[in-house]
Amino acid sequence: MFLNTIKSLYYAFRCSIFKRMDKKYAWAETEFLIENVPNEIWGEVGDSFANWVYQQGFFAALIKCFARNESLKIIDFGCGHGKLAPVSVFFTHPEGEYLGIDIQESYIKYCRRKYSQLPRVRFHVSKDYNPFYPQQQSAVAESKSYGSDWNVSPDSTDIVMALSVFTHLQEADAFGYINKIHTIIKPDALAILTCHIVEEPRAEPGFIFNYNPFLVSLFKFTTLLPGSNNWFTCNPELPESGIAMNMAGLNSLIQGKFKVELIIRGSATGGKDPFPQDVVVLRKLALPIDKV
Ligand SMILES: C[S@@+](CC[C@H](N)C(=O)[O-])C[C@H]1O[C@@H](n2cnc3c(N)ncnc32)[C@H](O)[C@@H]1O
Known part of the structure; x- marks a missing residue:
């Protein structure tokens, strides 16, 4: 002893x-x-010290492999506790910028405090609405502004990251935001999204999920949502708590706007990657399909 x-x-x-x-x-x-490792990483679904470190390296590697220039302008849509802010500095150097956007004021206040020493990072509270998350009172349930208060110019951004955000958006909202993302990024620039992609027959969760029946139960996307028949939820009472799409859903979402550079299959829907969600790297088409 x-x-x-x-x-x-x-x-x-x-x-x-x-x-x-x-x-x-x-x-x-x-x-x-x-x-700095934020204490707040503990307590969110699936987050842990290992996850935090893994994701920093994983998404940094994706940026490194697919971005074509330096001094990047990066937007982290639904930044939460700003997981990507610390690694952003390697890519925004010397004159780029990381902008973290979230609807939860408490997260943005946290990020502003936590990352006040980091160069080239900025945060914004959006007044958009998501029924799954608590937001400031001025957010209006019916308003579907899809980032109209982001104050970002068209064709100005090198990368939009959206980790674990499209997994909480219903079909119409996902289209609203993908259109916004398409507008603000430069031609040939990147959108890196995570989502749940389900296929028939449904695959069993892989890797870490095998050991955790609670997490497995969270990711059963059995209820079909109204619309194109390509979108599903694990919770019909509050669909935004967990949303999945099939490949036809993903294809219709990006059609005429982006091409797929890479899909890494995450472990929640049967893939082999330690990251639970499917990671989709998209490149904006230089010209919309109808102008080619
Ligand atoms: C599951 S958390 C992921 C946080 C962070 N990206 C990460 O990976 O650690 C989803 C985040 O998206 C934010 N969010 C959901 N809908 C949003 C919207 N319409 N606009 C901006 N942020 C949104 C939530 O407030 C929450 O912080």
Whole structure:
């Protein structure tokens, strides 16, 4: 017991020295990552320290592989606790910008505090509405403005990221936002979305989900939603709590606007990736299909 206490004190001491050395000699941009893992990552569905670290690297790698320039202008639509803000600095350097947008004022206040030291990051509270999330009182259930208060010019953005957002949008809303995203990104630029893509027959969840019956029960998208017959929910009482689409749904969503660069199949709908959702990397068509 005594020996264990001494050992853990020794390790804590050693870590603090390495942390200090790392901060001293690493690139300025990495300092924030070394020091800060938000406590708030615990408690959200599926989030954990491992997930936070995995996702930072995973999405940074996607940006690195698919972005064609530097000094990127990045929008993180539905940024939540701003998971991507710390890694954004490598891609916005030297003159780009990361803009995190969310409808929950408390998240945006958190991000502004947490990331106040980070260069080139900015946050915006949108007054749009999503029935699954608490938002400020001025948000109006009937208003479907689809980002009209984002204050972003057309053809101005290099990447829109939307992690775990289209998984909470019904079909008409998904179309509203994909049109907005299409308008604000530059020709040939990227949209990286995560969604749940279901196929028939339905695949069993893979990887981490096998060990967690509660999570498995959350991701059974058995109820067909009204519309094109391509959209599903796991909760008919409140569909936005979990939404899936099939490939026909995804194709109709992006048709004439984007081409698919890559789809990585996530573990909730049977894929092999540790990330639970399907990740879709889209590139905006240089010219709309009807003008080619
Ligand atoms: C599941 S959380 C994901 C948060 C973050 N992207 C992440 O991966 O950690 C979904 C986020 O999207 C936000 N959101 C939902 N609908 C939105 C809308 N219409 N406009 C902006 N944000 C929205 C929610 O407030 C919530 O923070």
